[in-house]
Amino acid sequence: MEAVLRAISDPRRREIIRLVRRRELSAGEIAARFEVSRPAISQHITILREAGLLTERRDGNRRLYRARPEALAGVRSFVDEFWMDHLDRLKEAAEQEETDARN
Amino acid sequence: MPATEARTTFTRELHINASRETVFSYFTDPAKMARWMGIEHRLDPVPGGAFRVDMNGRNVAAGRFVEVEPPARVVFTWGWEASEEMPPGSSTVEVRLTADGDATILDFVHRDLTPEQAARHGEGWDHFLARLGVAAAGGDPGPDPYRGPPPR
Numbered sequence: 181m182e183a184v185l186r187a188i189s190d191p192r193r194r195e196i197i198r199l200v201r202r203r204e205l206s207a208g209e210i211a212a213r214f215e216v217s218r219p220a221i222s223q224h225i226t227i228l229r230e231a232g233l234l235t236e237r238r239d240g241n242r243r244l245y246r247a248r249p250e251a252l253a254g255v256r257s258f259v260d261e262f263w264m265d266h267l268d269r270l271k272e273a274a275e276q277e278e279t280d281a282r283n
Numbered sequence: 284m285p286a287t288e289a290r291t292t293f294t295r296e297l298h299i300n301a302s303r304e305t306v307f308s309y310f311t312d313p314a315k316m317a318r319w320m321g322i323e324h325r326l327d328p329v330p331g332g333a334f335r336v337d338m339n340g341r342n343v344a345a346g347r348f349v350e351v352e353p354p355a356r357v358v359f360t361w362g363w364e365a366s367e368e369m370p371p372g373s374s375t376v377e378v379r380l381t382a383d384g385d386a387t388i389l390d391f392v393h394r395d396l397t398p399e400q401a402a403r404h405g406e407g408w409d410h411f412l413a414r415l416g417v418a419a420a421g422g423d424p425g426p427d428p429y430r431g432p433p434p435r
Contacts, residue, residue, distance in 0.1 A: 273315070
């Protein structure tokens with residue numbers, strides 16, 4: 181989970197995910213869309229791949245990447261948990277307040 | 284539900300053993316909000332008034348109060364300071380409180396302002412990434428990655 185969140189915390193990495201959302205691209209093709217250096221993009225790809233957000237497929241000498249949205253499933257529940265947890269605490273606090281007031 | 288599917292709202296219903304007046308105050312009184320969300324608050328609960336919650340000294344949720352109808356309903360906009368994906372005021376939270384004897388039923392809805400964008404074919408992923416702004420900013424409390432230095 182941490183690896184996924186760290187991976188998507190960077191706007192460039194999010195952009196890479198969007199690029200390969202519906203098609204496979206090679207590292208070179210991805211790098212060509214950015215102003216930053218190729219090694220920098222390679223590093224972003226590695227981080228995304230290690231977080232499970234990209235799949236890599238070899239085709240001869242080329243490595244092709246595609247987004248792997250399943251990796252975000254856990255994060256989705258994490259988003260929900262923000263409100264689930266906080267609302268549980270709200271309930272607890274409000275109930276506690278009235279219990280204290282009665283006693 | 285597949286992870287790629289767009290979902291534009293978070294909804295939850297809670298039954299709370301407290302009066303509507305008490306529950307309502309947890310959305311408008313900084314000291315009470317601190318008991319369930321955030322560490323520093325600027326709340327001006329009038330339409331157009333500030334809604335700002337510093338979650339952990341680093342991640343700040345911000346918006347404005349839109350409707351304030353004690354003890355039945357409060358609506359405020361929501362987003363994260365310094366977030367491109369979900370900037371302050373870019374989504375809306377609506378809280379409805381209904382009396383159930385001495386207790387309260389709380390209906391909570393967090394609605395994004397860009398459902399049309401999310402609904403567009405294939406936009407689910409983008410929308411979902413935008414929602415991550417919530418997670419990435421709200422990891423409070425406890426041992427989670429957001430408490431540490433910014434993940435860069």
